[in-house]
Each structure stands twice: as C-alpha cells, then as structure tokens.
Amino acid sequence: MSKVEMTVNGRTVSAEVEDRTLLVNFLRENLNLTGTHVGCDTSQCGACVVHVDGKAVKSCTMLAAQASGSEITTIEGLAAGGELHPVQAAFREHHGLQCGFCTPGMIMAATDMINRYGGKLDEKTVRAELDGNICRCTGYHNIVKAILAAAEEMSGSAKVAAE
Amino acid sequence: MGIEGIGARVARKEDKRFITGKGRYTDDMSVPGMKHAAFVRSPHAHAVIKGIDTSEAKKMPGVIGVLAGAEMKTDGIGSLICGWMIHSKDGSPMNMGDWRPLAETKVRYVGDAVAIVVADTKAQARDAAEAVKVDYEVLPAVTSAVDALKPGAPQIHDNAPGNQIYDWEIGDLDAVDKAIASAAHVTTLDIVNNRLVPNAMEPRAALGVYDEAEDHYTCWTTSQNPHVARLVMSAFYNVAPENKLRVIAPDVGGGFGSKIYIYPEEITCLWASKKTGVPVKWVADRTESFLTDAHGRDHVTTIKMAFDADNKITALKADTIANLGAYMSLFSSVVPTYLHAILYSGQYVIPAIHCNMRTAYTNTVPVDAYRGAGRPETTYALERVVETAARELGVSPAELRRKNFIREWPYQTPVILQYDSGDYEASLDAAMKAADYDGFPERKAEAESRGKKRGIGMSCYIEACGIAPSQAIGSLGAGVGLWESAEIRVNAVGTVEILTGSHSHGQGHETTFAQLVSDRFGVPIDSVSVVHGDTDKVQMGMGTYGSRSGPVGMSAVVKALDKVEKKAKMIAAHLLEADESDIVIENGQVKVAGTDKALGWHEVALNAYTAHNLPADMEPGLKETAFFDPANFSFPAGCHICEVEVDPDTGKVEIVQFVASDDFGNIINPMIVEGQVHGGLAQGIGQALLENASYDPETGQLLTASYMDYTMPRADDLPSYHVSNTVTPSPLNPLGIKGCGEAGAIGSPPALINAITDAIGNNNLNMPATPQRVWAAINAA
Numbered sequence: 023m024s025k026v027e028m029t030v031n032g033r034t035v036s037a038e039v040e041d042r043t044l045l046v047n048f049l050r051e052n053l054n055l056t057g058t059h060v061g062c063d064t065s066q067c068g069a070c071v072v073h074v075d076g077k078a079v080k081s082c083t084m085l086a087a088q089a090s091g092s093e094i095t096t097i098e099g100l101a102a103g104g105e106l107h108p109v110q111a112a113f114r115e116h117h118g119l120q121c122g123f124c125t126p127g128m129i130m131a132a133t134d135m136i137n138r139y140g141g142k143l144d145e146k147t148v149r150a151e152l153d154g155n156i157c158r159c160t161g162y163h164n165i166v167k168a169i170l171a172a173a174e175e176m177s178g179s180a181k182v183a184a185e
Numbered sequence: 186m187g188i189e190g191i192g193a194r195v196a197r198k199e200d201k202r203f204i205t206g207k208g209r210y211t212d213d214m215s216v217p218g219m220k221h222a223a224f225v226r227s228p229h230a231h232a233v234i235k236g237i238d239t240s241e242a243k244k245m246p247g248v249i250g251v252l253a254g255a256e257m258k259t260d261g262i263g264s265l266i267c268g269w270m271i272h273s274k275d276g277s278p279m280n281m282g283d284w285r286p287l288a289e290t291k292v293r294y295v296g297d298a299v300a301i302v303v304a305d306t307k308a309q310a311r312d313a314a315e316a317v318k319v320d321y322e323v324l325p326a327v328t329s330a331v332d333a334l335k336p337g338a339p340q341i342h343d344n345a346p347g348n349q350i351y352d353w354e355i356g357d358l359d360a361v362d363k364a365i366a367s368a369a370h371v372t373t374l375d376i377v378n379n380r381l382v383p384n385a386m387e388p389r390a391a392l393g394v395y396d397e398a399e400d401h402y403t404c405w406t407t408s409q410n411p412h413v414a415r416l417v418m419s420a421f422y423n424v425a426p427e428n429k430l431r432v433i434a435p436d437v438g439g440g441f442g443s444k445i446y447i448y449p450e451e452i453t454c455l456w457a458s459k460k461t462g463v464p465v466k467w468v469a470d471r472t473e474s475f476l477t478d479a480h481g482r483d484h485v486t487t488i489k490m491a492f493d494a495d496n497k498i499t500a501l502k503a504d505t506i507a508n509l510g511a512y513m514s515l516f517s518s519v520v521p522t523y524l525h526a527i528l529y530s531g532q533y534v535i536p537a538i539h540c541n542m543r544t545a546y547t548n549t550v551p552v553d554a555y556r557g558a559g560r561p562e563t564t565y566a567l568e569r570v571v572e573t574a575a576r577e578l579g580v581s582p583a584e585l586r587r588k589n590f591i592r593e594w595p596y597q598t599p600v601i602l603q604y605d606s607g608d609y610e611a612s613l614d615a616a617m618k619a620a621d622y623d624g625f626p627e628r629k630a631e632a633e634s635r636g637k638k639r640g641i642g643m644s645c646y647i648e649a650c651g652i653a654p655s656q657a658i659g660s661l662g663a664g665v666g667l668w669e670s671a672e673i674r675v676n677a678v679g680t681v682e683i684l685t686g687s688h689s690h691g692q693g694h695e696t697t698f699a700q701l702v703s704d705r706f707g708v709p710i711d712s713v714s715v716v717h718g719d720t721d722k723v724q725m726g727m728g729t730y731g732s733r734s735g736p737v738g739m740s741a742v743v744k745a746l747d748k749v750e751k752k753a754k755m756i757a758a759h760l761l762e763a764d765e766s767d768i769v770i771e772n773g774q775v776k777v778a779g780t781d782k783a784l785g786w787h788e789v790a791l792n793a794y795t796a797h798n799l800p801a802d803m804e805p806g807l808k809e810t811a812f813f814d815p816a817n818f819s820f821p822a823g824c825h826i827c828e829v830e831v832d833p834d835t836g837k838v839e840i841v842q843f844v845a846s847d848d849f850g851n852i853i854n855p856m857i858v859e860g861q862v863h864g865g866l867a868q869g870i871g872q873a874l875l876e877n878a879s880y881d882p883e884t885g886q887l888l889t890a891s892y893m894d895y896t897m898p899r900a901d902d903l904p905s906y907h908v909s910n911t912v913t914p915s916p917l918n919p920l921g922i923k924g925c926g927e928a929g930a931i932g933s934p935p936a937l938i939n940a941i942t943d944a945i946g947n948n949n950l951n952m953p954a955t956p957q958r959v960w961a962a963i964n965a966a
C-alpha cells in the first residue's frame with residue numbers, strides 16, 4: 023500500500039491505496055470524479071486526460087503514487103466559478119461532441135494545446151496534436167473547429183482554418 | 186417555426202453535463218454494497234471444456250463467488266437467441282447453434298465466456314479469474330467464412346452441417362442469367378468487405394442488482410434499446426418476468442450497432458447478483474471489447490453488372506459469403522439478407538437482380554449490425570462495379586450513373602423495396618459542383634508535375650432507414666414489431682416532458698425531440714425535457730438503430746403532439762367561448778385567430794389540471810400517448826465524391842477533398858445532422874484506409890485486439906469535409922424525414938477506393954487501402 027496526497031481541483035486529498043492503483047482509478051473510485059473516463063488499456067485513446075501540474079497527462083499511464091504531491095485538475099475543475107471554460111463553451115457552440123465519452127479528455131488535451139501554442143494554432147497543428155485522443159462519433163471535424171475557435175477566443179489571433 | 190423549432194441550428198441541451206464531466210455512464214454508477222466482476226474467457230478459438238476447477242480462485246483475497254455455466258443452466262437461464270428467422274432457398278430454417286451465456290461444454294471463439302468471478306475490487310476479480318483452471322481439449326479452428334464452408338472444415342455446431350447457417354437467395358435468377366448472356370457488356374468484380382470492430386469509445390458495461398425483499402432486478406447497461414433488452418432477458422433468458430426487471434441505459438458512449446444486442450455479460454451479472462447476494466458490476470476493458478463486442482461486415486462477393494449497347498444496366502448478380510462468427514447474434518441473420526440484398530437496385534433502374542447469400546459459422550466473435558448494417562456492403566459492391574464498368578466502357582462514371590438513374594417515385598425495385606421519393610441527379614450535380622469535378626484534369630496534371638498520382642472517385646448510395654413496417658417485417662421473419670412509442674406530458678405549469686422509446690447515445694435527442702415541441706407550442710426548449718432509456722419510466726420502445734429515431738421515434742412524438750394539441754384547443758375554445766376550429770397556437774399563445782382573445786400556453790395547461798372549467802365530459806389532465814408504425818422504410822440517398830493524392834514511392838494516400846451531398850428529407854437540426862455525417866464519413870474512411878479486424882487463420886487469435894494493433898482513424902488521418910444537403914421530403918412520415926445516421930459510413934468507402942484505383946490505375950485493391958497494399962498495387966499495375 024502507498025500513501026498518496028495531492029491537490030485535486032484545489033482540494034487537498036489523501037488516501038492509502040494499493041501500489042498498482044492508477045491515477046485514473048484513484049480519481050474515479052476514491053474521489054468519485056467520474057468525468058475522467060477510461061476508453062482503453064494501452065494508453066492510446068486519451069479519454070482519461072487530466073492536467074498534472076498544468077500539463078496534459080493520460081491519467082491511465084501514471085500511478086496514483088507517482089502523482090503524489092502534484093496539483094491535478096480534472097474536467098470537473100476546469101470551469102471557474104460556474105463559468106464554462108472557453109474550450110468547454112466552444113465544444114458546445116461548435117457541436118464538438120456527440121456521445122460525450124471522449125469529451126473530457128478532448129477538452130483537457132485541447133486546453134493544454136492552446137496553452138502551449140497560443141495564437142500559433144492552425145488546423146494541421148490541431149490535428150497532429152490530437153494524435154493521442156480518439157473520438158468515434160464526431161469525425162473530428164467539429165472538434166478541430168471548436169479548438170480553433172477557443173484558441174482564437176483565448177488568444178485573439180489563432181487562424182481559423184477549418185471550415 | 187420559432188428560433189428553436191424544426192430546422193433551427195440549436196446548440197444541444199445535453200452538452201452541459203458532458204463538457205463539465207457530469208455525464209452519467211454505466212461505469213459511473215455505484216450502489217451500496219456493489220462488488221466487481223471479471224469473466225474467465227476462453228484463450229482458444231475452438232475447444233472442448235473437459236473440466237472447470239474454481240477451488241483456487243474461491244480462496245483468493247476478496248473473492249465472493251465464482252460461478253460457471255452448469256450452475257446457470259440448472260437455474261434455468263436460457264440460451265441467447267437470434268431474433269429474425271431466415272429460411273434457406275430449399276425452405277429449411279436457418280441452423281441456429283446453441284449459445285450459452287457461460288459456455289459449459291465447448292468454446293467457439295477466443296473470448297467466449299466460461300465463468301464469472303465476483304470480488305471486492307476489480308483487480309481482485311481479475312486476479313482470481315486467472316486462477317480459475319479450465320481444462321481444454323483444443324480443436325482445429327477456422328476463421329474465414331469461405332474456408333468454413335469447404336469440405337473438411339472444423340465443425341463448429343453439431344446442428345449446422347458444414348458450418349452453413351443458411352443459403353438464401355432473392356430475385357429472378359433466370360432473368361438475370363439471360364440478361365447477362367445477351368448483354369453487350371458485363372463487368373465482373375471480386376471484392377472483400379473487410380471485417381470491422383465498432384469501437385464505441387465507452388466500453389460495454391453492466392451493473393446487475395437483485396433486491397431480495399422485492400424479488401426484483403435492476404440492470405444498468407450500455408444499451409441502445411433497454412426495452413428490447415428487458416423483453417429478451419425476460420421472455421427468452423428467464424432472468425425475471427418483465428414486471429420484476431428494470432433496465433436502465435443511462436448516458437451511453439456511442440453504440441454504432443454494437444450495443445443493440447443483449448450479450449452474455451448483462452444476463453450473467455443479473456444472475457450472479459442473485460447468486461452472490463451483492464450488486465455486481467462489470468466493465469469491459471478495451472481488449473475485452475475487441476474480443477467480445479459484435480463485429481461488422483466480413484463479406485466476400487462476386488458481383489456482375491450487365492449492360493445493353495446503349496450502356497443501360499440490364500441486370501445485376503451478386504454472390505456473397507458472409508461470416509456470422511461463432512454464434513448467431515440478435516440481428517445477425519437479417520443483416521446480410523433483408524438489410525443488404527434488397528438494396529442492390531441502388532439508385533438505378535435495373536430490370537433484373539439476383540443475390541445469393543451463404544452465411545457461415547466461424548471461430549470468431551459473432552458478427553452483427555455495425556453502422557449501416559448490410560447497406561455499406563451493398564453500396565461498396567454496387568458502386569465499385571458501376572465505376573469499374575464506366576472505366577471498361579470508356580465513359581464518364583458520372584454520366585453512366587446519370588443515364589441509369591431512377592427518375593420516378595415511388596419506384597418499385599425488383600427486390601421487394603419501394604423507394605419513397607428522391608432526386609438523385611440533384612445530389613450528383615450538387616456534389617460535382619462542390620468538388621469542382623470538371624476541374625479535376627487540371628489538378629491531376631498539376632499533381633503529376635509534383636510526382637504525385639491524383640485520382641477522383643464517386644459513389645451514389647441509397648439506404649433504407651426507419652426500420653420498419655411491423656407487419657411486413659413480421660412476414661419476412663422478424664420476431665418483433667418495429668414501431669415506436671411516445672408520451673407527451675404537459676405539466677400544470679406548461680412545461681413539457683417527452684417520454685420516448687428511442688434512445689440517444691450521442692444523437693442529441695434531448696435537443697431535437699424538444700425542438701418538435703417548441704415548434705408546435707412555442708415553448709422554449711429549456712422548458713421541455715426528454716425522458717428515455719429507463720423501462721420504469723417509458724412503457725415500451727424499440728430503441729435506436731438504423732436511423733429510426735427520426736422517421737419512427739419522432740413520428741410517434743408528432744402523433745402524440747397532435748392529440749395534445751387537439752385537447753389544448755378544445756380547452757381554449759371552451760374558455761374563450763370560440764369555435765375549436767378558430768383556435769391557433771402561436772408563440773406560446775393559444776388564440777382565437779384574427780382576434781386579440783388569447784390564453785398563455787401555461788394557462789391552458791393549468792386549466793387542464795385544475796379542471797374547474799373544462800368542456801362537458803372531458804377528462805382532466807393534458808397527457809397523450811401514441812405509437813407509430815411506419816408504412817415503409819425511408820430512403821435517404823446522396824452522392825459522395827472523394828479526391829486523393831497518392832505518393833507512388835510510399836503508397837500513402839492523402840484525401841485532398843471529401844464532398845458529401847445527401848438527401849435526408851426534412852431536417853430538424855442541421856448542426857446535428859452534419860455531425861452525424863462527419864462521424865459516418867470518419868468510420869467509412871476508417872474502413873477504406875485503416876481498419877481491419879484480423880484473425881490468425883491457424884490459431885483463431887484476434888491479432889488486432891487493441892488500439893496498438895487496430896488502426897482507429899485519428900484527427901490527422903482525416904480531412905475536413907464539405908457536406909451539404911438536397912431535400913426531397915419523405916411522404917411516409919409526418920415530418921418528411923428520412924434519417925442520416927449511416928449515410929456517411931455507407932457512401933464513403935466506395936468513393937474513396939474508386940478515387941485511389943483511379944489514381945493508381947489498378948482496380949485490384951481491397952480495403953483497407955494501407956500504404957503497403959497501395960504501393961504493391963501501383964507496382965503490379
């Protein structure tokens with residue numbers, strides 16, 4: 023067993039967990055933060071993406087113990103004070119989701135992407151950057167559109183390339 | 186229409202919970218005392234079970250129970266069924282092999298469930314599952330349907346000699362053979378429709394809860410049709426009578442067909458909950474999904490198309506062998522027959538058609554409907570043979586199609602179907618214009634100057650949606666009727682609840698169904714709630730697949746709305762002392778036309794419930810129910826054009842443009858319809874370029890059982906799409922809608938392969954057109 027302690031969405035949490043507990047299971051099962059999803063067992067799909075110390079991380083590739091001491095933000099913690107984050111708002115506005123299962127991971131990955139690229143995002147870059155996130159419903163068209171729109175909103179200068 | 190009515194591009198009501206992480210999927214559910222299940226699965230494709238030893242596993246930490254098939258049989262749990270009877274051409278019924286939820290005597294595919302372990306945690310259940318010792322006598326396996334039908338192939342079910350399930354035909358073979366014999370030209374093509382894994386992103390899951398005090402079961406499950414699940418589990422699997430079984434399909438993360446069926450796991454979780462006395466939850470991991478979700482497609486076809494000297498099609502003949510896997514899944518029998526063969530007329534006048542379909546058992550996971558279900562297979566064969574014929578005849582593929590288009594509706598095909606309405610030329614013209622088809626030669630020359638091979642290809646598809654007229658499908662062997670139900674409850678304050686038997690697993694019903702009410706009564710969609718997916722709340726429904734939520738589910742809503750409107754008008758007429766025929770409902774007001782006498786919608790609703798002043802003999806309340814049974818399928822159609830550039834050095838294909846012009850009849854929410862097309866296109870392009878479920882032919886192991894091995898389309902594999910619509914309303918339902926869910930997946934594979942074969946000058950190319958295959962085809966040309 024390992025003792026883990028971390029800040030999740032601004033709240034300090036601690037627990038004794040089995041050594042093999044993945045971060046995603048800790049979030050879902052111990053903290054009941056079920057917005058972070060599990061879509062695969064090979065770290066391919068990105069349904070589980072959260073932010074660990076401000077960076078997008080697949081929470082199924084990390085042990086809870088490795089995340090001990092970190093600051094975690096999950097999809098539940100993204101909207102501040104009841105206001106949707108611009109990426110969340112853009113996904114709704116541009117119909118970037120259908121079943122919603124990939125959506126939390128997509129939004130967390132997109133937020134990190136926009137943070138890294140700011141105004142330099144274009145369609146090609148967004149598509150390349152989404153390599154680690156699989157969506158079976160949308161065909162990505164509207165996800166790409168939503169991310170470009172959010173990037174523009176957040177930086178005021180990204181090029182809107184997707185039609 | 187109001188700003189939130191029919192035709193409005195309204196953002197989705199349901200999105201809020203999904204974008205904030207508050208969706209509630211089956212794996213998110215937990216109930217007090219809940220324990221976790223893991224299944225012991227066969228590692229062999231074909232083996233006799235000589236013994237199962239659970240003693241070690243039962244001693245493992247946290248283990249509550251280990252249960253196997255013999256006990257299940259003793260408890261009277263029934264075998265899984267196929268719900269559609271098909272007869273072979275000799276009149277004999279299809280050979281349905283026994284499918285036990287937990288195999289007792291024999292396993293028939295890798296992943297076949299043998300036992301269930303229930304433990305405190307998921308990890309403990311899995312550890313213990315590995316400790317269950319099953320003594321197998323391994324038998325030779327066969328994975329391809331063609332091989333399974335050969336003499337001497339391993340025999341999979343005793344009651345299906347030679348592994349044949351049925352040998353079925355439709356159409357006039359004599360007429361077809363005569364037309365072929367006397368044709369001016371015949372084009373023949375041998376093609377394979379590759380086997381696919383649906384891969385909804387949410388893995389299948391089930392939570393079974395037995396309540397001893399009430400002798401009642403609840404099942405949360407990842408289902409596209411919870412009522413059908415309840416019906417089948419009750420009537421055929423003897424889990425519990427319907428009134429003692431509640432099935433809830435909460436938020437469901439995509440289905441694409443794979444979540445229509447009732448699988449062994451949900452039955453077993455319910456049964457295990459009673460046996461162990463604890464709620465039992467099972468969630469598939471991705472490899473388990475690959476191994477056990479019903480797969481799609483897997484056809485091998487020879488198709489012939491005959492022409493007269495004027496290039497008019499005179500006959501079509503298709504001969505197919507389809508793989509149905511180790512057992513017959515719920516709708517598996519109808520997919521290659523009445524969802525496939527009867528579409529062979531496509532968009533064309535074809536005087537004589539014949540299709541022969543042989544289906545076989547193999548040692549692979551069952552095959553059933555996957556997005557499009559039979560229709561993508563038809564369209565792929567048909568649209569490749571038309572394009573090939575145009576090349577052989579030296580005419581433009583567009584003009585050959587145009588020449589043979591059906592131009593009058595309703596159109597009776599020689600293979601059962603009667604098309605409702607259409608204008609195939611309109612979608613062809615729209616797509617050609619959007620793709621700048623005429624400018625292609627210039628673009629090709631420019632690409633050549635850069636050393637790239639450029640090609641263009643099209644497909645003109647038709648599909649049948651909104652299954653189906655119950656009486657007609659009953660006569661064709663269906664075990665159920667495929668109507669839909671709806672209930673409209675107007676509350677006393679004027680808010681509205683729609684209860685529907687349709688189920689949304691991404692399609693946006695909470696928005697589009699609410700738009701119908703907003704359109705009718707002028708109430709904002711925020712005042713309308715859509716209730717679905719729970720057998721305790723909605724009385725009965727047939728669920729969502731084959732684009733039936735629009736043409737069938739929404740039609741039931743419209744019928745119920747008609748009744749509500751009539752009653753609301755009667756109440757208003759009474760209160761306003763006017764004639765009922767003078768009452769109109771506009772912008773949330775119930776008015777006497779041409780006067781300023783009006784009541785708010787909420788006032789009418791309130792009066793219905795106070796019942797202080799209703800017309801004589803009127804019952805209080807404002808709530809109506811309707812069932813809608815369609816008179817026919819609806820027939821969406823369209824034209825897809827794809828343009829590719831191929832790198833001759835690597836065989837890599839780049840899609841430079843993809844144009845879809847679709848006729849879905851009237852559209853409720855264009856944003857959602859476009860989304861459906863985008864998603865369908867991605868799956869069709871995935872089939873054509875990337876995806877393939879591949880079994881090792883010797884051992885029967887699934888070689889592509891993870892996202893490391895099965896190539897899912899990702900954002901950088903796909904282009905942005907150009908989608909647009911032409912509209913011919915369906916005359917067969919009150920909204921004039923045809924359905925849009927499958928079109929993208931049906932139309933795109935042949936358009937893409939036609940484009941690649943055009944680019945490389947070699948028509949001998951199978952899906953998926955991987956760089957390796959394309960490179961080989963270039964070098965063989």
Ligand code: FES
Pocket residue numbers: 059060061062063064065066067068069070071080081082083
């Ligand atoms: S669940 Fe983490 S990448 Fe799929």
Ligand code: FES
Pocket residue numbers: 118119120121122123124125156157158159160386438439691
């Ligand atoms: S919206 Fe369903 S997987 Fe992306």
